[in-house]
Amino acid sequence: MRILTLAGFVLSALFTQTAFPAGGTSSQVLEAATQFLDQFVERQASNGYKITYELGNLDSRLTLANCIAGPTVAFSGDPWRSTHPRLEISCEGERPWRIFLSSALKITGEAFVAARPLGRGDRLREEMISRSEVVINSIRRGAIKKLEDLIGMEISRPINAGTVFTPDLVSAPDAVSRGDHVIIIARSGNFSVQSRGKALGNGRIGEQVRIENLSSSRTLRARIIGPGRVEVVM
Incomplete structure (x- = not known):
C-alpha cells in the first residue's frame, strides 16, 4: 500500500x-x-x-x-x-x-457536512454547516467543495447530522413567491420597458411563472431572471 x-x-x-x-x-x-x-x-x-x-x-x-x-x-x-x-x-x-x-484508491480529505439534523426546505446558514474528514471518492454524487455553493440553498429532503452535502441534497430557493411584487421586463431585441406586477405562483430562476401586470390587470407568463425580476420576450 x-x-x-x-x-x-x-x-x-x-x-x-x-x-x-x-x-x-x-x-x-x-x-x-x-x-x-x-x-x-x-x-x-x-x-x-x-x-x-x-x-x-x-x-x-x-x-x-x-x-x-x-x-x-x-x-x-x-x-x-x-x-x-x-x-x-x-x-x-x-x-x-x-x-x-484494477486498482484500489482512497482519497481522504475534508468535506462540508450537516452540523445537525436538517429538514426539507431548511435554508442553509453557515452555522448549519461543518467540516469533517471523509473518503472523498466514496461519495458517488460528488461532495460540494465551496461554502458559497451551500449558503442560502434549501435542503431537498431530511438529512442527519454528519451527512455530506452533495448536489442532489440541495436546491436553489424560489426567487419569486406567490403574492410578491416583481419588476416585469418586456424585451424586444435591444429595446425593453419595465412595469410592475404581482406573482401568481412560486418559481426559481429560469422557470416560468404567471404574473399579473398591475397597470393593465392582464395576466401573462414570464421567465424568472432574478429575485423579484421576470422577463417577457415580445
Whole structure:
C-alpha cells in the first residue's frame, strides 16, 4: 500500500494519457501504472488530501508485443467518483495492444457536512454547516467543495447530522413567491420597458411563472431572471 499526499486537484488532468518507457512484460506494465499514479499524485499540490492506492495483479506470464514508444496509461473512469478506478494501459504501433488494470484508491480529505439534523426546505446558514474528514471518492454524487455553493440553498429532503452535502441534497430557493411584487421586463431585441406586477405562483430562476401586470390587470407568463425580476420576450 502506498500512502501519499494529494493536493491541488486539476480536473483537466484526470484522464490525461501518459507514455512511459518501452516494454511489454507484466512487470514493465505494472511499473508504468505505478509511475502514472505517482505522477497523478505529484501533480496535485496544495489541498491537503491524503491518498492511498494499491494496484491489482497481472499474470506474471503475461507477454505483450514490445512497445517501442512506451505504453500509454490513463484512468478509464473518474477516480474522484470511485474507490476502484481501472487503469487503461495501451500501446500503438504495428502490434497494438490494450489491457485494463484494477486498482484500489482512497482519497481522504475534508468535506462540508450537516452540523445537525436538517429538514426539507431548511435554508442553509453557515452555522448549519461543518467540516469533517471523509473518503472523498466514496461519495458517488460528488461532495460540494465551496461554502458559497451551500449558503442560502434549501435542503431537498431530511438529512442527519454528519451527512455530506452533495448536489442532489440541495436546491436553489424560489426567487419569486406567490403574492410578491416583481419588476416585469418586456424585451424586444435591444429595446425593453419595465412595469410592475404581482406573482401568481412560486418559481426559481429560469422557470416560468404567471404574473399579473398591475397597470393593465392582464395576466401573462414570464421567465424568472432574478429575485423579484421576470422577463417577457415580445
